[in-house]
Amino acid sequence: MAEYDSSMYEKMSVAVDLLVFTIEEDRLKLLMIERSEDPFAKMPALPGVFVGINETLDDAAVRGIYEETGLTDLYFEQLYSFGEVNRDPRMRIISVAYMALVPIEKMNYHAGLRTLNASLVDVEELLASNRKVAFDHRKIIAYARQRLANKVEYTQIAFHLVDEEFTLPRLQKVYEILLGKSLYKANFRKKIAPMIEETEYVTAGEAHRPSRFYRLKEQSGCSE
Amino acid sequence: MAEYDSSMYEKMSVAVDLLVFTIEEDRLKLLMIERSEDPFAKMPALPGVFVGINETLDDAAVRGIYEETGLTDLYFEQLYSFGEVNRDPRMRIISVAYMALVPIEKMNYHAGLRTLNASLVDVEELLASNRKVAFDHRKIIAYARQRLANKVEYTQIAFHLVDEEFTLPRLQKVYEILLGKSLYKANFRKKIAPMIEETEYVTAGEAHRPSRFYRLKEQSGCSE
DNA sequence: ACAATAGTGTCTGTGAGACAGTATCGA
DNA sequence: TCGATACTGTCTCACAGACACTATTGT
Numbered sequence: 001m002a003e004y005d006s007s008m009y010e011k012m013s014v015a016v017d018l019l020v021f022t023i024e025e026d027r028l029k030l031l032m033i034e035r036s037e038d039p040f041a042k043m044p045a046l047p048g049v050f051v052g053i054n055e056t057l058d059d060a061a062v063r064g065i066y067e068e069t070g071l072t073d074l075y076f077e078q079l080y081s082f083g084e085v086n087r088d089p090r091m092r093i094i095s096v097a098y099m100a101l102v103p104i105e106k107m108n109y110h111a112g113l114r115t116l117n118a119s120l121v122d123v124e125e126l127l128a129s130n131r132k133v134a135f136d137h138r139k140i141i142a143y144a145r146q147r148l149a150n151k152v153e154y155t156q157i158a159f160h161l162v163d164e165e166f167t168l169p170r171l172q173k174v175y176e177i178l179l180g181k182s183l184y185k186a187n188f189r190k191k192i193a194p195m196i197e198e199t200e201y202v203t204a205g206e207a208h209r210p211s212r213f214y215r216l217k218e219q220s221g222c223s224e
Numbered sequence: 225m226a227e228y229d230s231s232m233y234e235k236m237s238v239a240v241d242l243l244v245f246t247i248e249e250d251r252l253k254l255l256m257i258e259r260s261e262d263p264f265a266k267m268p269a270l271p272g273v274f275v276g277i278n279e280t281l282d283d284a285a286v287r288g289i290y291e292e293t294g295l296t297d298l299y300f301e302q303l304y305s306f307g308e309v310n311r312d313p314r315m316r317i318i319s320v321a322y323m324a325l326v327p328i329e330k331m332n333y334h335a336g337l338r339t340l341n342a343s344l345v346d347v348e349e350l351l352a353s354n355r356k357v358a359f360d361h362r363k364i365i366a367y368a369r370q371r372l373a374n375k376v377e378y379t380q381i382a383f384h385l386v387d388e389e390f391t392l393p394r395l396q397k398v399y400e401i402l403l404g405k406s407l408y409k410a411n412f413r414k415k416i417a418p419m420i421e422e423t424e425y426v427t428a429g430e431a432h433r434p435s436r437f438y439r440l441k442e443q444s445g446c447s448e
Numbered sequence: 449a450c451a452a453t454a455g456t457g458t459c460t461g462t463g464a465g466a467c468a469g470t471a472t473c474g475a
Numbered sequence: 476t477c478g479a480t481a482c483t484g485t486c487t488c489a490c491a492g493a494c495a496c497t498a499t500t501g502t
Binding site: 055078 | 233234235236237238274275276277278279280281282284302304305306307308309316318320378
């Protein structure tokens, strides 16, 4: 807090930048908008909103996600705060990045994305390319990608990228995508088994053995 | 970033709050100041500084740590950003918390702490007590304590709390303090062995077998 | 019957946990 | 010699990795 006279210090704008991740067609995708104006016109950018003077950071994130996707009640967490001096050439903006995870089934309910010239960008493809990205958003995306890869190992974060009821082959694919490597079925299932419970449903209509749907078991006492 | 007209949104003050941890007398301690003025007069608070308009968040953290302790070149990392609306009753302040780790040997070099009415507070004791803490700093401290406990398991963060050359009984104690439980010597040493290398020095002058000093081995390629 | 994917049993190696033992100092 | 702490050897058990096997659908 400091006892310095705050008038010595100029105030600055604070924004939240939003990383809305989903998995579509077996690829990790991120919701991005194409900028219409300079600076960085025509480049992909993360959606974001300024933080209101009477709004908490979390509230601003929830509002931003809703404005961008029409979605509410989805999993999100604060990622990191970025405060380079010239990250926005127009003015000083501190950006608090938030990461949200949406199963693609929920994403599709809301088709109004195109009107906001928003689209789902393939994350690995973007990071591997040398395509220009607005502001310091490439760095933010890379940071989030890393965090996802880490957290999938020691949390249940992957479950937020599938629907409430899911098959194990599907969940395994999500793990594989986030980890960037393939896993052995038997081992994966042994590891996941204690976290899930069976449903009565199975897939049907495919030319092979059907797979059972599971849901996440209510947890005993596990911090996120 | 958003295309909203930023003039719609009031700017706000941004500060960094600093959590300078060390281990003293086998206890986890945190550098805190006693507030002289209201609000929260006489209560312990985290030191902090406002972020200058031409200063990055990291730079502000480095500056704050230097002003508070006279120390430079110590390990620090951004912890989390706190943005409740009324966390400071005087005005809206977004606080980006940073955590720094200092071996007590370095801490003692600089004795000017008392002049800033700063002192080392026992973290477990503070968190277990119902002593009032200024602002939302109790919450921040609890968050940092948790992060330390987590990171000690899967990073080498504990090494920042001992000197460059250290004995294994000492390092083990640091692990035990951060984890909050005692460890078996043999197992601890097997786990640590690949990370360290012997020095030629051993302790002397104590009425028992001397212990060897080690140092952290140069790492192959391990992200922090 | 066959292709294709779902799902299981089991061997192995690695590493954490537990504990008993040996080593080396000052007094 | 003794008390105290440093340090090591080894058993056990849980679990991740690897792989071979069985099961069930539509065509």
